[in-house]
Amino acid sequence: MHKLTLETAETMVDVALAEGDRLGLQPLCVAVLDTGGHLLVLKRNEHASLLRPQIATGKAASVLGMGFGGRELARRADLMPAFFNALSDLTGGHMLPVPGGVLIRNSHGEILGALGISGDTSDNDELCAIAGVTATGLTCDTGAS
Amino acid sequence: MHKLTLETAETMVDVALAEGDRLGLQPLCVAVLDTGGHLLVLKRNEHASLLRPQIATGKAASVLGMGFGGRELARRADLMPAFFNALSDLTGGHMLPVPGGVLIRNSHGEILGALGISGDTSDNDELCAIAGVTATGLTCDTGAS
Amino acid sequence: MHKLTLETAETMVDVALAEGDRLGLQPLCVAVLDTGGHLLVLKRNEHASLLRPQIATGKAASVLGMGFGGRELARRADLMPAFFNALSDLTGGHMLPVPGGVLIRNSHGEILGALGISGDTSDNDELCAIAGVTATGLTCDTGAS
Amino acid sequence: MHKLTLETAETMVDVALAEGDRLGLQPLCVAVLDTGGHLLVLKRNEHASLLRPQIATGKAASVLGMGFGGRELARRADLMPAFFNALSDLTGGHMLPVPGGVLIRNSHGEILGALGISGDTSDNDELCAIAGVTATGLTCDTGAS
Numbered sequence: 413m414h415k416l417t418l419e420t421a422e423t424m425v426d427v428a429l430a431e432g433d434r435l436g437l438q439p440l441c442v443a444v445l446d447t448g449g450h451l452l453v454l455k456r457n458e459h460a461s462l463l464r465p466q467i468a469t470g471k472a473a474s475v476l477g478m479g480f481g482g483r484e485l486a487r488r489a490d491l492m493p494a495f496f497n498a499l500s501d502l503t504g505g506h507m508l509p510v511p512g513g514v515l516i517r518n519s520h521g522e523i524l525g526a527l528g529i530s531g532d533t534s535d536n537d538e539l540c541a542i543a544g545v546t547a548t549g550l551t552c553d554t555g556a557s
Numbered sequence: 558m559h560k561l562t563l564e565t566a567e568t569m570v571d572v573a574l575a576e577g578d579r580l581g582l583q584p585l586c587v588a589v590l591d592t593g594g595h596l597l598v599l600k601r602n603e604h605a606s607l608l609r610p611q612i613a614t615g616k617a618a619s620v621l622g623m624g625f626g627g628r629e630l631a632r633r634a635d636l637m638p639a640f641f642n643a644l645s646d647l648t649g650g651h652m653l654p655v656p657g658g659v660l661i662r663n664s665h666g667e668i669l670g671a672l673g674i675s676g677d678t679s680d681n682d683e684l685c686a687i688a689g690v691t692a693t694g695l696t697c698d699t700g701a702s
Numbered sequence: 703m704h705k706l707t708l709e710t711a712e713t714m715v716d717v718a719l720a721e722g723d724r725l726g727l728q729p730l731c732v733a734v735l736d737t738g739g740h741l742l743v744l745k746r747n748e749h750a751s752l753l754r755p756q757i758a759t760g761k762a763a764s765v766l767g768m769g770f771g772g773r774e775l776a777r778r779a780d781l782m783p784a785f786f787n788a789l790s791d792l793t794g795g796h797m798l799p800v801p802g803g804v805l806i807r808n809s810h811g812e813i814l815g816a817l818g819i820s821g822d823t824s825d826n827d828e829l830c831a832i833a834g835v836t837a838t839g840l841t842c843d844t845g846a847s
Numbered sequence: 848m849h850k851l852t853l854e855t856a857e858t859m860v861d862v863a864l865a866e867g868d869r870l871g872l873q874p875l876c877v878a879v880l881d882t883g884g885h886l887l888v889l890k891r892n893e894h895a896s897l898l899r900p901q902i903a904t905g906k907a908a909s910v911l912g913m914g915f916g917g918r919e920l921a922r923r924a925d926l927m928p929a930f931f932n933a934l935s936d937l938t939g940g941h942m943l944p945v946p947g948g949v950l951i952r953n954s955h956g957e958i959l960g961a962l963g964i965s966g967d968t969s970d971n972d973e974l975c976a977i978a979g980v981t982a983t984g985l986t987c988d989t990g991a992s
Contacts, residue, residue, distance in 0.1 A: 417603045438914075446603065451610040454599045458562050458591065461914030462884055465596040466937055489929050497932055505937025510930055559849065593883015594752055624728075624751030639779050640800055642787055647756055647795025707893045736893065741900040744889045748852050748881065755886040 413518050413550065416444070416525045420548050421452040424516075424527055428544030429455060432532070440531035440540065443468040444516075447525050449476045457531070464530045466505075471513030471537075472528030473506040479523070481555025482538070485509035512537030515553035516545050524550065558663050558695065561589070561670045565693050566597040569661075569672055573689030574600060577677070585676035585685065588613040589661075592670050594621050602676070609675045611650075616658030617673030618651040624668070626700025627683070630654035657682030660698035661690050669695065703808050703840065706734070706815045710838050711742040714806075714817055718834030719745060722822070730821035730830065733758040734806075737815050739766045747821070754820045756795075761803030761827075762818030763796040769813070771845025772828070775799035802827030805843035806835050814840065848953050848985065851879070851960045855983050856887040859951075859962055863979030864890060867967070875966035875975065878903040879951075882960050884911050892966070899965045901940075906948030907963030908941040914958070916990025917973070920944035947972030950988035951980055959985065 413420070421444035432440045439457035441464035446452050449472075456465055475481050477499075480488075489496040489509035499507040511534040516525045527545055529537040538554055545552035558565070566589035577585045584602035586609035591597050594617075601610055620626055622644075625633075634641040634654035644652040656679040661670045672690055674682040683699055690697035703710070711734035722730045729747035731754035736742050739762075746755055765771055767789075770778070779786040779799035789797040801824040806815045817835055819827040828844055835842035848855070856879035867875045874892035876899035881887050884907075891900055910916055912934075915923075924931040924944035934942040946969040951960045962980055964972040973989055980987035 415603065418600055421603075422600070448607065450601070450607050451599055452601050452603060454596055455563055455567070456595070456597050458560065458566075458597060461912060462593070462595050463912035463934070463938065467934070470933075470937055493929060496929060500933045500936045503936075505933055505935075508930065508933050508937070510927070591883070593881070593885065595883065622751060622753035637800075639783060639786060640798065643760075643790045643795055643798050644753070644757075645795075646790045646793075647760055647798070648753065705893065708890055711893075712890070738897065740891070740897050741889055742891050742893060744886055745853055745857070746885070746887050748850065748856075748887060752883070752885050 413524065416446050416452060416516065418452055423548050424544035425453050425455050427547040428529060428540040429457070431540040431543035435536065435539065437532040437536050437540070440529055441465050441468045442527065442529050442544065443472050444527050445472045445476060445525050447523060449473055452525070460531050467508065467530035468528040470506045470508045470528065471510065471530065472526040474508050475513040475515050476526045477503065477507065481515055481553045482509065482511045482513035484555030486511065510534045511554065512541060514538070514541045514545060517551040517553050558669065559667070561591055561597060561661065563597050568693050569689035570598050570600050572692040573672070573674060573685040574602070576685040576688035580681065580684065582677040582681050585674055586610050586613045587672065587674050587689065588617050589672050590617045590621060590670050592668055594618050597670070605676050612653065612675035613673040615651045615653045615673065616655065616675065617671035619653050620658040620660050621668070621671045622648065622652065626660055626698045627654065627656045627658035629700030631656060655679045656699065657686060659683070659686045659690060662696040662698050703814065704812070706736055706742060706806065708742055713838050714834035715743050715745050717837040718817070718819060718830040721830040721833035725826065725829065727822040727826050730819055731755050731758045732817065732819050732834065733762050734817050735762045735766060735815050737813060739763055742815070750821050757798065757820035758818040760796045760798045760818065761800065761820065762816040764798050765803040765805050766816045767793065767797065771805055771843045772799065772801045772803035774845030776801065800824045801844065802831060804828070804831045804835060807841040807843050848959065851881055851887060851951065853887050858983050859979035860888050860890050862982040863964060863975040864892070866975040866978035870971065870974065872967040872971050875964055876900050876903045877962065877964050877979065878907050879962050880907045880911060880960050882958055884908050887960070895966050902943065902965035903963040905941045905943045905963065906945065906965065907961040909943050910948040910950050911958070911961045912938065912942065916950055916988045917944065917946045917948035919990030921946060945969045946989065947976060949973070949976045949980060952986040952988050
């Protein structure tokens with residue numbers, strides 16, 4: 413696959429939300445952006461709090477922006493807090509260096525887009541992200557070393 | 558119904574997208590906001606152009622912001638262009654006075670949210686909005702007099 | 703009186719809202735700003751649409767910003783549309799040149815603050831503004847010549 | 848109750864301001880937002896400083912945005928300062944992780960809105976928030992564990 417379709421992106425979101433239900437997590441919001449950082453699909457449980465769409469979208473935009481998964485962004489933000497603070501300003505807050513934002517790669521390692529989740533802890537959000545992306549046969553790059 | 562669920566919102570979006578396919582329209586993006594103006598679901602055909610998510614969301618936010626459907630906003634913008642230019646600035650561009658943004662009302666007339674579509678002409682966008690909202694048994698307020 | 707108190711400002715708002723009820727107007731939002739343009743009180747009917755607080759506040763800020771009531775601003779905006787478009791940008795949309803924003807003056811003609819209303823037509827909004835301000839014994843400057 | 852009315856919101860604000868007077872606190876500003884984060888009522892003592900409306904509104908928006916009371920937000924901000932810095936940027940400064948922002952819940956635990964106070968210490972602000980919300984028979988969720 414060389415380009416995400418709405419259909420594939422939606423499968424990821426539906427599987428991620430179902431995984432959140434299965435694990436008994438807090439109400440979630442999940443967003444998938446294409447390779448250019450533009451929304452393909454976003455779904456928010458009606459009980460999720462109000463900022464979740466922005467945070468889910470922001471996590472996905474962050475990993476596309478830097479080309480690393482959220483765990484690697486978190487490591488770098490620990491080492492370079494001033495730089496990540498500046499990136500946050502540069503992007504109007506669309507630099508959220510935490511787990512739960514993942515790159516979506518094909519079998520050639522090419523980036524097809526990104527998925528972001530918000531609602532529970534970042535670690536739990538990421539579990540759902542992995543479930544969603546891998547269910548489509550694509551590769552989920554969390555930024556774990 | 559007193560509050561939109563993700564499930565109901567998604568039905569609206571899916572029916573609206575299917576109506577666009579049936580009519581042979583350009584690739585569409587459809588967004589549904591809850592009563593407070595927060596995203597419940599957004600889907601964008603992968604061939605729709607890049608600004609469609611912001612336009613679809615902006616159309617929905619516009620009708621919630623003023624309490625009128627997009628056709629009434631268009632009439633008022635024709636009469637008061639300076640005021641609507643100011644509203645555009647006031648809302649950071651989230652005032653799009655055109656058809657294709659509709660209020661979603663229940664049988665008591667209460668506003669439960671809004672749906673916005675972008676991708677084809679505003680008139681065609683609105684046809685899909687009507688199809689989507691009415692498929693759920695809720696009322697679609699386009700702002701037609 | 704040389705400075706608006708919260709108590710006086712609140713009387714204006716309550717009388718304005720009651721006048722709207724008496725006239726059978728749409729649900730309203732009313733805001734009073736002090737002489738420095740800072741909110742003293744804002745009340746929004748729970749059925750008023752979402753942008754009403756920003757519009758009411760913006761109308762009040764506009765008249766303080768230029769030192770004329772909303773009717774005079776409307777006249778000037780008709781004569782100088784490019785200038786008022788620029789003022790809208792300059793103020794982030796807090797230049798709304800329409801009736802319904804009024805200056806509050808004491809018996810010496812000093813400006814003590816401003817009141818803005820949004821929800822019905824601008825003319826009807828202004829009727830409530832006049833009722834509210836004059837109920838406190840202060841002078842309501844609508845910008846009518 | 849399933850939706851805050853202006854009347855109920857105003858009772859909360861009046862009781863909160865009276866509690867501040869009773870405790871001899873600094874001049875306060877109190878804001879109540881509805882479930883979607885939109886202002887229902889704001890009152891600012893005429894001696895309170897200029898930023899109090901934005902801070903009170905921002906505290907209330909913060910707890911609605913994340914779905915936790917201000918004390919829980921403060922705990923999380925201590926643990927994840929970079930993330931909360933980014934949330935501040937993402938929201939244009941409407942993420943204030945301190946006590947004095949509380950969720951308003953009904954007897955079913957549903958969020959009906961939020962109240963924010965600013966003017967004295969955060970702990971004292973919160974005392975007034977609790978007094979205001981509980982006076983209406985609704986539940987005040989401060990985020991205390």
